[in-house]
Structures are given as C-alpha cells and as structure tokens.
Amino acid sequence: MTESARSADWRSWQESWDRQQELYMPDREERFRVMLDMVEALVGPEPRVLDLACGTGSITDRLLRRFPKATSTGVDLDPALLAIARGTFEGDERVTFVTADLKDPRWPDTLPHGSYDAVLTATALHWLYSEPLAVLYGQLGGLVRDGGVFMNADRMTDPDTPRINAAEHDHRHTVRDRTNTDGTLDWADWWALAAKDPVLAGPTAERFRLFGAHADGDTPSLRWHADTLRAAGFGEARAVWSSPSDSLVLAVK
Ligand SMILES: C[S@@+](CC[C@H](N)C(=O)[O-])C[C@H]1O[C@@H](n2cnc3c(N)ncnc32)[C@H](O)[C@@H]1O
DSSP states (O other): OOHHHHHHOHHHHHHHHHHHHHHHOTTHHHHHHHHHHHHHHHHOSSOEEEEETOTTTHHHHHHHHHOTTOEEEEEESOHHHHHHHHHHTTTOTTEEEEEOOTTSTTGGGGSSOSOEEEEEEESOGGGSOHHHHHHHHHHHHHHEEEEEEEEEEEEOOOTTOHHHHHHHHHHHHHHHHHHOOSOOOOHHHHHHHHHHSTTTHHHHHHHHHHHOSSOOOOOOOHHHHHHHHHHTTOSEEEEEEEOSSEEEEEEEO
C-alpha cells in the first residue's frame, strides 16, 4: 500500500493499527473476544457502550460486528486516532465520538448519555497514574447503570512477584524481537508514517504536543483495580482473563 492510498483509506489505517498493537499483544483479539463474551453474559446483545480511551475505535468495531444492535460512544483525546475512528464510522448512527481528557474532572459532561450498560477499555488506563485513575473509577461508578459492567484489559503488575515479572518482561521482549521478521511497524514507526500522511500530519503533530511520545502512568496490580472498583461502588470485581503480563478485570455495579 502506498502512503497516499493510506490517507484516504481508513480501513487500511485500522488494519495497520491492529498489526502494530498485536506486536505488543499477540493475544489482543482473544481479550476482545472474552470482553464481548462477558458483555453478552451480563448485559445482553444490545448494550449501550462507552468505549473509554477508544483510540481508533477497535472495541467499537468488534462490538458492532458481533452485536449489530449495540450502540457506542467513543471517548479519547488523541486527534489523530480520533480522525481514523471518525473516518471509519462516518455515517453510522450507532456511533458517536467525543474528544475529552479523562483527567479533566468534567469529562463525563461531554458524553451524550448519563448512563451506560457497559464501559469498556483496553491498553489505555496505564497512561494514567493510580491517583487520577482512582478518581476516574469513582466517576465510572456513577456512569455505569445498576447491573451494568466495567471492563479494563491492560498491563497489571504484581509487586509481590519481582523475579517472575523480570523474567516475563525479558522473555516477552526477546520473543517480540525474534518474531517480528515481516517488517510490522512498531509504535514509533507507525507514528512516523502517520506524520507523513497528508490528512493525518496535522492531527499527529497536535497529539505529540498533547502527549509527547507516550503518556506517563503506572500499572497497578489486579488487586488494586478490583479493590478500587469496589470502593467506587461496584459490587463485584475480578479477573475474567489473564496472560503472563496482562489481565481483563470485570466489575459489576
Ligand atoms: C494504546 S491506545 C489503545 C486504544 C484502543 N483502546 C485499542 O485497544 O486500540 C491508548 C489510548 O488511550 C488514550 N488516552 C490516554 N490518556 C488519555 C486521556 N487522559 N484522555 C483520553 N484518552 C487518553 C490515547 O489517546 C490512546 O488512544
């Protein structure tokens, strides 16, 4: 694919985003599948969903393919990823995108709905430190309806297992270097390509002004997430999927 073809082809940008993310998470589709299994199990096949820190709308994309009667609000701050998301879903009345900073205390005011059946997020909340993340969880306690769910798939590090953590980290990086032989773009290369695209160059420059190369944040443990979600008003919270480095935590209001 040429660079000029990419600029007009949102689906191609989606696919290259997926390949880039899979470089870091080979099991990315598996966690989306489990997430949607749990949506179906707990709130049914026609949910009103908030895709939190949606990026290009990867969760919304899988949601609508599997549950055509679902609706989704995607919220993010990154103008380049949101441009791809908006381009992809243009004309789809089931989908709305909102630009907001999740660290802004008033971000829920920007949403089109005051309550959701499911709030779903992946590979995003490690961009926030624990303190603002706990504040965000408190806000989600107010946004998820009673009986509704919140799910977060992300890196969750157990501070009690430093030797396992170090070995897992080294192994993951070694395997990534060994298996990336087909030239899949990594994070830095993907953004370098976006910066050269005639449509995405402006929004990409703006996202680097907002975030830098990558936002700061930390990766609290699964226990921290479950405890903090219970303190935020969710009745139950536990992992429904885990890998050696990541977990998918599910909380029911
Ligand atoms: C690695 S991407 C993941 C996107 C998507 N969930 C996926 O799985 O492909 C992380 C996302 O978090 C968003 N994000 C990070 N901090 C944010 C903040 N303070 N407010 C809104 N979005 C934020 C970034 O803009 C980015 O789109």
